[in-house]
Amino acid sequence: MTTNVSVEYGKAQEKYEAAKTDAERLQALLEMKSAAPNHKGAENMRVELGKKISKLKMEIEKQKTQESKKGSGQSLAVKKDGIGQIVLIGLPNAGKSCVLKALTGVDVQIAPFEFTTTIPEKGMVFFEQVQIQIVELPAIIEGSSEGKANGTQIISIVRNADAVCLVLNGNNALQEYKILASELRKSNILLNDRKPRIRVESSKFPGISMSGKQFLKCRQEEFEGFLKTMGFSNASVMLEEPTDLALLAKALDEKLVYKNAIAFFIRQNPEQLEELKKEFGGKIMVFQDYKSKEKIEEAKKELFQILGKIRIFTKKPGKEADKEPLVLPIGCTIEDVAKDLHKDFAASLKYAKLWGSSKFEGQRVPKDYQLQDKDIVEISA
Numbered sequence: 001m002t003t004n005v006s007v008e009y010g011k012a013q014e015k016y017e018a019a020k021t022d023a024e025r026l027q028a029l030l031e032m033k034s035a036a037p038n039h040k041g042a043e044n045m046r047v048e049l050g051k052k053i054s055k056l057k058m059e060i061e062k063q064k065t066q067e068s069k070k071g072s073g074q075s076l077a078v079k080k081d082g083i084g085q086i087v088l089i090g091l092p093n094a095g096k097s098c099v100l101k102a103l104t105g106v107d108v109q110i111a112p113f114e115f116t117t118t119i120p121e122k123g124m125v126f127f128e129q130v131q132i133q134i135v136e137l138p139a140i141i142e143g144s145s146e147g148k149a150n151g152t153q154i155i156s157i158v159r160n161a162d163a164v165c166l167v168l169n170g171n172n173a174l175q176e177y178k179i180l181a182s183e184l185r186k187s188n189i190l191l192n193d194r195k196p197r198i199r200v201e202s203s204k205f206p207g208i209s210m211s212g213k214q215f216l217k218c219r220q221e222e223f224e225g226f227l228k229t230m231g232f233s234n235a236s237v238m239l240e241e242p243t244d245l246a247l248l249a250k251a252l253d254e255k256l257v258y259k260n261a262i263a264f265f266i267r268q269n270p271e272q273l274e275e276l277k278k279e280f281g282g283k284i285m286v287f288q289d290y291k292s293k294e295k296i297e298e299a300k301k302e303l304f305q306i307l308g309k310i311r312i313f314t315k316k317p318g319k320e321a322d323k324e325p326l327v328l329p330i331g332c333t334i335e336d337v338a339k340d341l342h343k344d345f346a347a348s349l350k351y352a353k354l355w356g357s358s359k360f361e362g363q364r365v366p367k368d369y370q371l372q373d374k375d376i377v378e379i380s381a
């Protein structure tokens with residue numbers, strides 16, 4: 001039975017589909033409910049609108065509560081510096097201060113009792129030609145995600161950081177890791193995970209168009225129905241990996257953030273190390289000799305690598321390469337380097353000469369050539 005919706009209802013629905021924030025969605029839903037038909041055939045429509053409004057109001061109130069908790073008390077924010085910010089996290093007395101001092105030389109209090117660090121401590125790691133900011137955070141404990149021991153402020157710094165280093169006591173490393181990962185997960189921070197390769201964009205055209213249907217692992221009707229409940233009545237979808245409804249929900253969850261992470265295993269216990277390897281999805285480095293220059297340099301290299309960046313040196317024709325590198329994301333191209341130097345370079349780019357990952361020194365390469373760490377690039381316009 002048709003619901004015979006009005007023009008006002010249609011306009012409100014368009015507002016809902018174009019909304020960027022929960023507040024905008026709620027306003028549009030209220031307008032849709034106000035303009036919804038009153039006859040019996042539209043009863044289900046009105047019920048569904050009521051459910052959506054109720055659910056959205058609860059979500060907005062929850063977000064307000066969380067924000068008020070984050071804003072209470074002393075601010076623990078840390079301004080970023082260097083090519084990236086890596087936070088050291090761990091339970092009380094895990095060894096974070098020892099790691100910070102060994103890597104940066106910062107004079108921090110080191111004591112055998114818990115909660116020695118009460119505010120973030122920061123220092124700079126000098127690795128070859130770049131500097132990385134290391135921030136030791138106060139201890140994370142069970143309940144931190146709910147605000148215990150200033151937890152929401154501490155975890156907000158993790159959320160803003162570029163990467164994470166977990167400092168784990170080797171005598172209880174597996175249990176410590178589970179607590180840290182759980183508290184971060186409750187705060188929508190996922191370690192060594194990635195956003196699903198699913199792209200959903202609102203469309204001006206009616207209905208849902210989809211490319212990559214061969215990756216669909218559920219009925220298309222279910223998939224499209226779920227999209228509509230999430231506000232995507234008209235959408236363009238691209239799937240690049242096997243996709244079910246759970247993965248789709250993950251891709252649409254804008255609250256989730258993904259962080260590269262490494263674990264520093266302190267006070268080695270071989271049995272615990274093997275157990276941790278089964279659970280942790282990233283690199284684990286045994287780091288207990290803080291006076292070993294070789295071990296410290298290895299740690300610096302590992303920290304640089306989890307930032308997911310590479311160093312590119314540029315040069316002018318007939319000149320030596322610059323001493324200071326450009327630092328760009330892994331996977332960057334010649335064109336990206338040109339854009340970083342100046343937008344006019346990218347617009348007029350014809351080719352570049354490359355030293356490093358090319359087959360021979362000074363080889364001409366196209367603008368879509370993917371660069372490697374420490375490549376030397378000569379841009380020709």
